Amino acid sequence: MPELPEVEVVRRGVARWVVGRTVEEAQVLDPRSVRRHEAGPAHFAHELSGAVVADAVRRGKFLWLPLTGADGADPQEALLVHLGMSGQLLVQDAGRPDEKHLRVRLRLGPRPGVPDELRFVDQRIFGGMVLDPLVPTADAAPGGLGATGLPLVPARAAHIGRDPLDPAFDADAVHARLRRRRTGLKRALLDQSLVSGIGNIYADEALWRARLHWARPTDTLRRPETVRLLDAVRAVMEQALAAGGTSFDSLYVNVNGESGWFARSLDAYGRAGRACRRCAEEGRGTLIVREQFMNRSSYRCPACQRTPRNARF
Template identity: 50%
Template sequence: MPELPEVEVVRAGLDPALTGASVTAVEVFEPRSLRRHDSTAGPFVDLLEGQRMLAVVRRGKFLWVPLASGRALVAHLGMSGQVLLRAPGAVDDRMLRIRLRVEHPVLGELWVHFVDQRIFGSMAIDTMTPTADGRSGGFSGLEPMAAGDRRETGWQRRLPSQVAHIARDPLDPAFSAPDFYRVLARKKAGIKRVLLDQTVISGIGNIYADEALYAARLHYEQPASSLTLPRARALLAAVRTILQRALVEGGTSFDAQYVNVNGESGYFSHSLSVYGQQGTPCARCGTTIVREQFMNRGSHLCPRCQRVRGS
């Protein structure tokens, strides 16, 4: 479900509640939600209880909370995950999988509910590893670290091992556009497949891929390597514009499946041009928007504005 804007809304909501707080108790109601936890270092609960939380960080669709122990609590929302902040004693949310009780020095006790219908999401405790380029592991609301910055940080130049293979996202100041264009130039696959490949560029999912391709007037099967540099630049610009607009509007909610940490929906669904708009006219040319299968999922496009361009 959640793509970069939705995950960032969650990160920003958790940050003031969790940074500086300590975990006092952990309850796991659904062990399958820990599938990405490697228990060789110890059980999830044991590695988390008593830990102080140092920040809330995001790269693409991955969230993590660096812990005083040097490890991190990693969370991925999958298709249907939510993280909700609740008052102590709150009733169990439907499909509650994990509850953290935390004590914040100013806010007092808070309950953090990890809710996930399909159990594609997960929480895990993971080791941290240095970033390949020595810059920040992800976005934490702090000033980005430039190359050569000598600030002592501990967690900031590191990221969870299970996130190390994920590319930086296009809103990350350390994202390299030239590197991205070089990868496009050697990929013969359809451009949508590349946009969804989190090891190439992270944070884009099915909704924003379709929206960005519409904005850039590209067909999902256009070979990535066939894009001219100006078209590749325009596509990246479209991706960034759409992700930022969605973020400002609080993300995209179709139903109660995506909500922020307070259970509130985002408004970007009103701004979608093609995703879910099949049967309605294209805002540019009036042609009916269609929905087609690509990579075993729906792709939404204007068949007139978005054609595969000749090689």
């Protein structure tokens, strides 16, 4: 699954190339990619035609484009995009041949020197697009990263928490909620209603940087530890953004079709049996271990992420 940095890379590309442009025509080439739009593909295409893309906003892994009419009134709905396992948003010239797994095409109003189509390509069809009404945010802050001020969020994304890159993210509130829970730390990090956008890769990386075990009981966390962990989450995501995301698969690309290379900089995830870089710098030869966690894998250093006596696996 693409994680937050991958989706943010896509959001930034859409913000650069698409925001402010009119959708002159929408074509649904595969109805399965708009299956969440209950009114059907014809209604989806009709509603999009003539709409102006006002913004490109992200909260966690949810990406949406608030839409206005020609009158410029405040948006009432948004084009919500979920990339799923293989979804791509590509900005392409109209004359470029269609991709093999092209599902939805948006023809955009002309802008000199800029490609005039936004294409949704999805090999596995776990992602999709839907037109969703915008509702007020619970905290009266802008909906997510990239919002220009309106405190609105798509109804389907209103239940998820803010992510650490969001200007309205509240670390104190997250710490208080962590302390009220009785669960393991990584399990809590993956709960999108608490903190959104943290997936398996970045959870392992942040826990390694913060020197915390994934099974640490959340109700034992001290505030400095929570701050250290959230700072680590933010740092690893910003580093991944600078590298264009983490691409283990050619399916995860930006709007220009380019893959990220942060995978080369991972310190814990996928490095089982290899030396912990921090331990090596400190003169120890500890190897990263792989452990089972919720039907997936967790990676940690046994020396600098010691198992707590009261671990919650």
